[in-house]
Amino acid sequence: MQKTNTTLNPSVCCEVPHTKRGHERRLALLISATELFLENGYDAVSLDDIVNHAGGSKAAIYKYFGNKEGLFKAICDYRRELFFKNMCVAFNSHQHDLRTYLIQTLIGFYQKITCTENAAFMRLVIDRSQRDPELAVYLHERGPEYVQKTIACALQQATQQGQIQCREPLHSAVMYFGILRNLEWKVIMGVPITLDHAEIIDHIEYCVDVFLNGHQIH
Known part of the structure; x- marks a missing residue:
């Protein structure tokens, strides 16, 4: 039985491996295609290139991805x-300070964005998003918007329990991620980061303290 995935083209049906x-064949195609896209760019890579690199046939690509x-x-x-695995978990006031x-x-988040492969992939995504507005919206909803909502829920929960005062949790969540915005853009643009690990930690702790100060209950 085939299952229709949510794709950019709703007419394209993709089969979920059972x-x-x-699953191994699908994952091999994902990994091989990623390596080729990062090495050569999206436009320079054909489906034949991916199949030759991963093995198998183009039929598998059409079957699993459309x-x-x-x-x-x-x-x-x-x-x-x-x-985002083990990085942006849901806040639980009974378990987390x-x-x-x-x-x-x-x-x-900082450790993930400074990973060389992640940084290269972010550049690739930005390039593709500029050419495909629907893809840009899709990725934003499942990336930045997702983590902002996760933090917003944490701030809302802390507000409800009287720990802080946050009238606009989502606005505050956007502000919170702004703490690393300069470093994130340096990574994406390939600008060297001159701060060492200890200085990065100091920067994060300082900014979080300022952020929480702005949400104190008056």
Whole structure:
């Protein structure tokens, strides 16, 4: 039985693998295509190139992804899951101290964006997004918007429990991620980061303290 994935082209139907071998074949295509896109750029890579690199046939690409665009979107979904795994978890006031939670989330985010492969992939995504507005919206909803909402929920929960005062949690969440915006853009543009690890931690802790100060209950 086939399942229709949410793709940029709703007329394209993709089959979800139901066997271990099918999952392995799909993952191999994702990984091979990622390597080729990062090495040569999206436009320079053909489906034949991907098949020659990964093995198999183009029929598998059509079967699991629909087309080249669907394959790239699936790669973005796969890498997003890896990027945010264990990094932006839901806040639980019974398990987390808010300050520690906010600091650790930013440290995790910084470690992920400074990974060489992640930085290269972010550049690739920005390039593709400029040419495909629908893809840009799709990736924003499942990337920046997703993590902002996660932090907004944490701020809302802390507000409800009387720990802080935050009237606009989503606005504050956007402000919170602005703490690393300069460093993030340096990474994307290939500008050297001159701060060492200890200085990065000091920067994050200082900014989180200022952020929480602005949300004190008066």
